[in-house]
Amino acid sequence: MAAAEMPDDTADTAVETVQREMTAFARRARASAGRMHPELSLVSYTLLGHLEETDGCRATDLAAHYALDKSTVSRQVSALERAGLVERRPDPDDQRVQVLHLTEAGRRILAQVTESRRAAFRERLAGWPPEDLVRFAAYLERYNAWRGGPLGGDEDR
């Protein structure tokens, strides 16, 4: 289907649908995330996941990535540390900085939650033809890679 064959209306409707569905998803994810893993909120999980990818990052980085206030990150990290999931190490190069690392327990819990989330997603996506799955994933990546506007143009990734 070429662009020329498609009326503007169709694209407009698609934009609205994307908007509506993405919003619906956001609402649901928020509502259900807490219930799935009471001991690891969506934010904590996300922060933990980020730490696994970029082991040894700073609290400020997290704040920038997730458009959170540094105080929020500070408290979240405190909670995670209290729970024994992350470690704060002083940065030898800059005494102001705390380098954050996952602990073994943190890694374990994260893997566990990731697995259960993955299972849920897999179940949810079970009926999808693989090629649709791949395309859907690509669209989402493309959507989230976008920068520069009021609707999520943060520093993530």
Next chain:
Amino acid sequence: MAAAEMPDDTADTAVETVQREMTAFARRARASAGRMHPELSLVSYTLLGHLEETDGCRATDLAAHYALDKSTVSRQVSALERAGLVERRPDPDDQRVQVLHLTEAGRRILAQVTESRRAAFRERLAGWPPEDLVRFAAYLERYNAWRGGPLGGDEDR
């Protein structure tokens, strides 16, 4: 591309990508929604939108649709009513029920916020070929239409 040509790994990776990207979106939407329209939270906006579609629904319906506690809905509706955006009318058939309706002001505000959100999405999706847009929208609808699991199997839509 037929399913038979695609290794399981590819589909698995796609599932993980969908999971990761959807989660990322949820986090961002949450972070940015409040900043865009301070006077209309994401939940309020969603409820208002729902009321526009199904004018004259009950608070319990909203709670069921959005997997929210009825107390939460009650308070949200109270706030919206205080703001003059919705009206509670007694149901003549059942005195327990309050039928919710958008007011003129509510309709106006909703249209305004919708427009600004739409503009943001449109900007974000500006570079997309229309046929990709349509396919993306279809995937999202399909994803959100799913029911039955711990990851959002609520009654919505």
Next chain:
DNA sequence: TACCCCAAGTTGTACTCTGCAACCAGCGAG
């Protein structure tokens, strides 16, 4: 070196959103 400004993080405070539990009020069946 001394001073100044900026950056990283913490803490105090306040507000919103949320769920749970307890409660009230109206409906309908026996």
Next chain:
DNA sequence: CTCGCTGGTTGCAGAGTACAACTTGGGGTA
């Protein structure tokens, strides 16, 4: 009429968040 169920509200508590003020350390510049 009484009992149980449903729709809704309210009290309470906890999580998440932002903003502002503050502390500490780094890096220039005079």
